[in-house]
Amino acid sequence: MSTQAQPVRNFEEEILSTHDISLSFGGVKAIQNVSFNIKRGEIRAIIGPNGAGKTSMLNVINGFYHPQEGMIRFKGKERRRMRPSIAASQGIARTFQNVALFKGMSTLDNIMTGRLPRLEKGLFSEVINIFLQAAYIGPAQRSELEQRKYVEEIIDFLEIQHIRRTPVGRLPYGLQKRVELGRALAMEPELLLLDEPMAGMNLEEKEDMSRFIIDVNDQYGTTIALIEHDISVVMDLSDRIIVLDYGRKIADGTPDEVQKNQAVMDAYLGIPHE
Amino acid sequence: MFLLEVTISGLMAGVMYALVALGFVLIFKASGVFNFAQGVMALFAGLTLVGLMEKFGLPPWAAIMGTVAVMILLAWLIEFLVLRRLVNQEHIILFMATIGLAYVLEGLGDILWGSDVKLLDIGLPQGAVDWLLDSYNLYVEKLEVAAAITAVIMVIVLAVFFQKTRIGRALRAVADDHQAALSVGISLRTIWVIVWSVSGIVALVAGIMWGSKSGVQFSLSLIALKALPVLMLGGFTSIPGAIIGGLIIGMGEKLAEVYLGPLVGGAIENWFAYMLALAFLLFRPQGLFGEKIIERI
Amino acid sequence: MFYREAGQFKTTYKSDQALFPIAQDRIFIIGVVLFAFLVIPFFITDYWANALLLPFLIYALAAIGLNILTGYCGQLSLGTGGFLAVGAYASYKLMTSFPDLNIILVFLLSGFITALVGILFGIPSLRIKGFYLAVATLASQFFIVWLFNKVPWFFNYSATGQITVPPREIFGFLVTGPEASPAITYLFTLTLVALFALLAKNMARGNVGRSWMAIRDMDIAAEIIGIRPLKTKLIAFAVSSFYIGIAGALLFAVWLGSAEPTEAFGIDQSFLILFMIIIGGLGSILGSFMGAAFMVLMPIFLKNFMVDGLGVQPALSEHVQIMLMGALIIFFLIVEPHGLARLWQIAKEKLRIWPFPY
Numbered sequence: 040m041s042t043q044a045q046p047v048r049n050f051e052e053e054i055l056s057t058h059d060i061s062l063s064f065g066g067v068k069a070i071q072n073v074s075f076n077i078k079r080g081e082i083r084a085i086i087g088p089n090g091a092g093k094t095s096m097l098n099v100i101n102g103f104y105h106p107q108e109g110m111i112r113f114k115g116k117e118r119r120r121m122r123p124s125i126a127a128s129q130g131i132a133r134t135f136q137n138v139a140l141f142k143g144m145s146t147l148d149n150i151m152t153g154r155l156p157r158l159e160k161g162l163f164s165e166v167i168n169i170f171l172q173a174a175y176i177g178p179a180q181r182s183e184l185e186q187r188k189y190v191e192e193i194i195d196f197l198e199i200q201h202i203r204r205t206p207v208g209r210l211p212y213g214l215q216k217r218v219e220l221g222r223a224l225a226m227e228p229e230l231l232l233l234d235e236p237m238a239g240m241n242l243e244e245k246e247d248m249s250r251f252i253i254d255v256n257d258q259y260g261t262t263i264a265l266i267e268h269d270i271s272v273v274m275d276l277s278d279r280i281i282v283l284d285y286g287r288k289i290a291d292g293t294p295d296e297v298q299k300n301q302a303v304m305d306a307y308l309g310i311p312h313e
Numbered sequence: 314m315f316l317l318e319v320t321i322s323g324l325m326a327g328v329m330y331a332l333v334a335l336g337f338v339l340i341f342k343a344s345g346v347f348n349f350a351q352g353v354m355a356l357f358a359g360l361t362l363v364g365l366m367e368k369f370g371l372p373p374w375a376a377i378m379g380t381v382a383v384m385i386l387l388a389w390l391i392e393f394l395v396l397r398r399l400v401n402q403e404h405i406i407l408f409m410a411t412i413g414l415a416y417v418l419e420g421l422g423d424i425l426w427g428s429d430v431k432l433l434d435i436g437l438p439q440g441a442v443d444w445l446l447d448s449y450n451l452y453v454e455k456l457e458v459a460a461a462i463t464a465v466i467m468v469i470v471l472a473v474f475f476q477k478t479r480i481g482r483a484l485r486a487v488a489d490d491h492q493a494a495l496s497v498g499i500s501l502r503t504i505w506v507i508v509w510s511v512s513g514i515v516a517l518v519a520g521i522m523w524g525s526k527s528g529v530q531f532s533l534s535l536i537a538l539k540a541l542p543v544l545m546l547g548g549f550t551s552i553p554g555a556i557i558g559g560l561i562i563g564m565g566e567k568l569a570e571v572y573l574g575p576l577v578g579g580a581i582e583n584w585f586a587y588m589l590a591l592a593f594l595l596f597r598p599q600g601l602f603g604e605k606i607i608e609r610i
Numbered sequence: 611m612f613y614r615e616a617g618q619f620k621t622t623y624k625s626d627q628a629l630f631p632i633a634q635d636r637i638f639i640i641g642v643v644l645f646a647f648l649v650i651p652f653f654i655t656d657y658w659a660n661a662l663l664l665p666f667l668i669y670a671l672a673a674i675g676l677n678i679l680t681g682y683c684g685q686l687s688l689g690t691g692g693f694l695a696v697g698a699y700a701s702y703k704l705m706t707s708f709p710d711l712n713i714i715l716v717f718l719l720s721g722f723i724t725a726l727v728g729i730l731f732g733i734p735s736l737r738i739k740g741f742y743l744a745v746a747t748l749a750s751q752f753f754i755v756w757l758f759n760k761v762p763w764f765f766n767y768s769a770t771g772q773i774t775v776p777p778r779e780i781f782g783f784l785v786t787g788p789e790a791s792p793a794i795t796y797l798f799t800l801t802l803v804a805l806f807a808l809l810a811k812n813m814a815r816g817n818v819g820r821s822w823m824a825i826r827d828m829d830i831a832a833e834i835i836g837i838r839p840l841k842t843k844l845i846a847f848a849v850s851s852f853y854i855g856i857a858g859a860l861l862f863a864v865w866l867g868s869a870e871p872t873e874a875f876g877i878d879q880s881f882l883i884l885f886m887i888i889i890g891g892l893g894s895i896l897g898s899f900m901g902a903a904f905m906v907l908m909p910i911f912l913k914n915f916m917v918d919g920l921g922v923q924p925a926l927s928e929h930v931q932i933m934l935m936g937a938l939i940i941f942f943l944i945v946e947p948h949g950l951a952r953l954w955q956i957a958k959e960k961l962r963i964w965p966f967p968y
Contacts, residue, residue, distance in 0.1 A: 103834060127836030139834075141827035143893065144820070152820050156836025169845065172816040173809035183816060187623045226835060347741045398944040405686060408741060409888055410943045412881065416936025423929040538877075541745045549741070578760040587749030594738050594746065 047293060048278050050078035053112075054230055054262050055100065060109035062095055062286075069095040070106065071286045077230070082256055082263045084273045087283035088306055093266045094136060096283070097232045100264070101126040101133055114229070127156045132228035134219045136235050142208035146218050149207055150193060153225025154186045193221050197251060213244040220251065224259075231255065233265040237272060245269065249276060274298065282306065319571050320564060325457035327563020328464050329526075332519035333540040334547065334555035335467065336512040341549045342475070343484035343508040344396070346407045350415035352534040354513060357422045358384055359520030359529040364426040377517075384513030385506075392505045400501065419534065460522040464556065467515065472552055484508060542590030547601050554601050562586045629811065646800060651793040659792035664865040666906045667796075667803045668857050673886040673898035674810050675853030680884070681892035682814060683846035684826025685735055689747035690883045692754035693851050695875035696724045697858025699764050702773045705863070706766055713778045713785060717802070717859050724855025725848040727754075732847030736840045751877055758871040774868040786863045795864050802860070806853060811895045813849065822846050823893070885935065889942050891949030900950040908935075 056076035062069045070092045077083045085093045098104040100111065102121030111118050113129065132153070140149050171179035194200055197217050202210060207218055216236060223231055236252070237245045249272060255261050267273050273280065274294045282290040282297060284306040290297050297303055333355055340348045348354075361383050365376040395414065399407055475481040487494045487504050495501060520529065539562070547558025569585045593601075630636040654663065672694060679685050700720040704711060731750040738746050758764050765773050777787035784790040785798050813819050821842045824832035833839055862869045869875070882905060890901020909931050916927040946952055 101834060123834040124836045124838050127834065133834065135831070139828055139831035141824050141831070143827045144823050148820055148823070151817075152824050152832075152837070153835060155817060155821055155824075158817065165841075165845075169813065169818050169849070172818055173813045175812040175816070179816065184623050186817075191623070222835065395940055395944070402943075402947070404740070406943050406947055408686075408744075409884075410940050412884070413936040413939030413943070416881075416939070417933050418936075420929045420931070420933030420936065424926065424933070538748070541748065545742055545745050580756060580760065583756045584749060584752035587745070587752055591734060591738075591746045591749045594742055595734055 048081065050081045050278070052079040053077070054079040054114060055264075056112045057096075057100070058110045058112070060096075060099060060106045060111070062092075062099060062104060062106045068286050070099070070283075072109075073283070073286070073288045074109075075281050075288060075291055077262060077264055078279075079229075079262050080256070080260055081278040082252070082265070082276055084277035084280045085264060085266045085283065086268070086270070086273055086280060087289075090285075091283040092286040093283055094234055097133060097234055097264070097266065100230075101131050101232060124156070127226060130227070130229035131232065132223035132226040132230075133232035134216070134223050134234055134236060136238065138212070138215045138219050140207045140215055140219055140222070143206065145204045145206055146199060146210070146221075147190065147194070147203045149218055150190045150221045150225050151186055153222040154190065156226060158182070190221075190225055193224050196224075196254070197221050198247075213240050216240070216248070217251070220248075224255065224261075228261060230262045230264065233263065233267075235266050235268065237267060237269060245272060252276060319567050322457075323564035323567030324560055325454070325461065325563070326567060327560035328457070328461045328556075329519070329522055329559075330540050330543045330563055331556045331559025332460070332464055332467075332515065332522060334543040334559055335464075335471070335552065336515040336519065337540060337544055338547075338549065338552055338555045339471065339512045339515065340508055342552075343487055344505055345404060345487075346396075346411065347404065347549070348414075348512070349408060349411040350418055351512070351516060352538055352540060353415040353418045353422075354384075354387075354516040355520040355523065356529065356534045357387075357418045357520075358513065358517035359524040360422045360426040362517070362521065363524070363529055368426075377521075380517055381514055384517055385510040388509035388513050389506050391509055392502055396505050396509075397502065415534070454526075456522070456526055463518060463522070467518065468552055468556055471511075475552070480504075480507065539586050542586040545590040546593050551601070557601060562589065565589050643804070646804075647797070651797055654792045654796055656792050659796050660865065661910065662906065663796055664799055664860075666902055667799045668860045668865055669883065669886060669906060670899045670902035671803045671806060671860070672854050672857035672883050673890065673902050674807060674895060675850045675857060676883050677887045677890075677893065677895070677898050678810065678814075678822070678853065679846050679850035681887055681894065681897075682819060682826065683822035683843060683850075684829075685732075685843060685846060686740070686744040687747040687850075688744050688877070688880045688884065689731065689750040689754075690854055691875040691877055691879035692751040693724055693728060693854040694858030694861060694879060695754055695758055695871055696727050696851075697721065697855030698862035698869055698875070699758055699773065700724065700855065701859035701863050702766075702775070703764070705776055705778065709776070713780055713863075716778075717856050717863075720859040721852040721856040724858070725852040728847040728851025728854075729844050732844050732851075735843045735847070748877070751880055755871045755875060758875075770870075772868050772870045773862070775863045778863070786867070788867060790864075799860055799864055802856070806856070807895055807899075810853070814893075814895060818842075818845060818849075826893075885939055887949075888939060889949055891951030892947075894949070894951035896954065897949050897951030900954070904950065905935075908938075 053076050056074070058074050060073045061071055073092075073096065085096060087093055095104060099106050102123045102125065105120045109119075111121070113121075113126075113131070141152065144152075168179065171177060172183075175183075194203060197220065199214065199217055199221065202214060202218075207215055210218065216238075220233075220236065223233075233252070237248050240248065252263060252265070253276065256263055265277070267276075277294060279293055280290070280297045281288060282300070282303050284302075289302045289306060290300045292300075333352055336351045336354070337348055340346055340351070358380055362376050362380045365371050365379045366373065369376075371379060391414065395410055396407075399410060475484065483494070483499045483504055484507075486497070486499060487501060494504075523529075540559075543555060543558040543562050545558075546561055547554025547556070566582050566585050566589075570579075570582050574581045630639055650663070672690060675693075676687065676690050679687050697720045700723040701716050704716045704719055705713075708716075731747070734746050735743055759771065765771055775786045777784055777789065779785060780798065783794045785794055814822075821832070821837050822845075824835075824837050825839055825842050825846075829839055832842075858875070861874070866874065886901035886905045887898060888901070889904055890899070891897025912931050912934065913924070913927055916922040916930060917924055922930075942949060
């Protein structure tokens with residue numbers, strides 16, 4: 040992949056910011072006083088050696104882990120504790136390091152589940168809805184067909200038409216990751232969190248996935264935060280990068296800036312820090 | 314005085330439950346399988362013991378040896394026919410397989426030894442503990458005391474076995490992760506046969522105790538079903554938990570029956586243990602001593 | 611050769627979403643349904659109804675109910691017997707307290723009452739999972755059976771403790787009680803079961819079904835994409851109990867005519883229906899029917915074979931039957947954990963390329 044300098048894109052509005060987040064498990068400090076922001080529309084990478092706390096950071100953002108200290112501001116509202124289902128309905132979607140698809144369902148069904156949070160209604164209309172779904176008439180039928188249409192667009196976009204009906208448990212790893220991306224996209228997220236979307240892929244698959252990520256950012260304007268180990272991919276794709284090491288932020292800036300940062304090089308080369 | 318008697322009676326019943334629960338915990342700890350058939354195994358062991366004594370006229374010690382051999386053979390068969398073929402399946406599948414196993418053993422026991430109630434007498438002391446009765450007017454059965462002592466001995470032996478021996482360590486590895494254990498060269502098959510045999514022997518002891526008390530009959534397996542709430546309370550992976558859970562359930566049940574029962578028409582024992590365990594679980598989903606299940610994403 | 615779907619292209623999503631998109635499937639199902647509705651009633655006898663068709667249909671309905679909870683939503687339940695009882699006793703109390711109430715309403719209300727009870731006992735499922743939940747459902751099972759045994763209000767203070775169904779009619783035909791004709795009871799049950807099976811299938815394919823399956827497959831991921839676990843599980847409990855309740859009402863009112871708690875609704879029933887969905891196929895409506903058929907037919911077949919054919923004692927035959935049931939469960943779990951429904955699918959796959967092997 041080329042590493043030519045890309046035109047620097049400028050973004051104004053902040054969509055998410057974290058303030059002095061600290062997270063520990065028992066005695067282990069996973070994250071220590073990390074603050075950064077993500078601007079709407081940008082592609083932000085989070086990198087760092089293994090165990091740096093990257094996945095934990097994503098987990099904090101979407102409410103799966105609750106930090107002991109610190110605050111998150113998402114779309115202007117401040118939050119210490121967030122529940123994952125609330126994060127989802129507010130526009131945060133994510134993929135996982137170890138693909139978390141619903142293995143018993145087909146590709147189509149998996150991506151359709153991504154539409155569910157958008158359809159959340161009050162309890163009463165939910166109950167009525169169930170009856171309508173059972174009868175498969177009127178609004179329920181229309182809704183199902185609408186969802187199908189939306190999901191099919193995603194399927195076209197990700198070029199996975201041929202595996203629509205295949206149970207995802209039977210798909211090769213690379214395709215599973217694509218389906219998982221599809222499910223996240225079905226949620227129409229404003230902020231998309233990708234945890235190592237290219238892990239375990241060969242060159243061709245990585246290029247495809249990079250293309251998809253760029254296209255998502257381009258076409259839908261989705262803000263993307265991604266964790267990735269392949270440095271050349273990160274340098275190519277991202278607008279700005281945060282570097283974590285042992286739970287602390289050690290660099291924050293554009294790919295050019297980060298590349299030249301001594302602390303970052305030390306971290307990756309394993310030079311012990313104090 | 315009456316309260317004390319009821320409490321002691323409850324504790325003793327609890328010990329009996331604990332004996333069955335112990336067998337569960339062993340298998341679960343070592344193979345991750347929730348052996349629904351544990352109670353039926355106790356019944357089957359009891360039936361075999363009586364059968365060997367009655368049909369073949371063996372003296373008690375020989376019959377016990379014979380039954381132990383049968384339980385080991387059974388463990389081997391279970392491993393060969395069932396466990397081996399379900400390696401790495403989800404736990405729920407294994408659980409349902411043990412439900413099937415329970416039915417198989419039930420039918421088999423009936424066919425081999427008949428389904429009428431059998432008296433089990435292997436020379437265990439019967440009757441009340443005389444000096445307690447005379448000095449304190451307290452009615453405690455010698456049998457129950459014997460059961461309690463046996464249970465304590467077994468717990469100590471098993472605890473040592475798990476913690477200190479090489480095989481014990483291997484068992485714990487297998488319970489954690491079949492594949493990982495395989496990849497370090499632990500022979501799953503041998504381990505499983507060992508565990509199920511030991512569990513079968515524990516079941517035999519439970520069968521002997523229960524059988525001596527109330528005869529060997531089908532209701533034994535229903536009583537064994539009660540070991541489930543014991544496990545819920547104590548946690549599925551804890552040997553001391555099985556004992557303490559058993560005591561709590563046994564005591565709670567008896568007290569409820571005696572004091573609450575008359576208010577609502579009796580027979581509370583049918584469900585009280587389950588409700589108690591359920592209420593408990595709501596506050597501590599992994600039981601008193603069970604391992605907390607941490608899910609990672 | 612016959613089963614090729616080549617040339618059957620769908621041009622709209624609507625037609626792709628149809629229940630039986632392949633024409634041969636459609637024809638087959640329509641054939642079966644027509645046969646069931648139009649042919650059988652003319653040949654049905656008391657024996658056929660009571661020994662085969664009614665239990666098959668009723669257990670299939672209960673199996674669908676349990677499948678919704680355990681097969682689709684992954685919540686293992688051993689309390690099916692108890693919920694059957696709730697449906698039965700609800701229908702009894704409704705029929706005896708409101709003699710003019712239309713029988714269809716009686717059944718629907720019994721279903722709703724059971725659904726409410728189901729929701730109540732489903733609440734622990736948020737905290738308690740897996741085997742622990744299974745054991746917790748035993749609490750509901752034993753408690754409910756005890757309740758209906760002990761509290762005389764439920765059996766209208768009768769001396770025997772048994773409940774007996776009062777005769778009821780629909781469209782002028784007797785449908786409950788010993789005088790009801792087998793054709794009527796059969797058609798009534800068939801209509802209800804077929805209708806509810808269709809509704810279940812639609813639910814399973816829709817949003818609610820997908821949310822159930824998401825919880826079953828990975829509830830943590832489901833929560834993270836925004837599915838609310840408690841709500842989804844409670845809905846599963848409610849719908850499942852609704853189905854089981856109606857099955858219980860049918861079991862009591864239309865099939866057996868009278869019932870007594872421990873015998874008709876004890877834990878053996880819970881296991882029986884669980885076996886049905888395991889053998890038939892978890893998470894499959896068709897599987898529920900197949901499992902029910904299997905478990906209803908097997909004892910009859912076995913008894914005929916052993917007692918009449920081999921001259922074996924009935925008691926022994928029963929024990930063998932118990933053994934065989936257990937052995938079959940194990941066999942299915944080893945060979946095809948997805949049950950008869952999957953075997954059927956595989957057979958259809960092979961049929962597509964028949965007579966060629968590949």
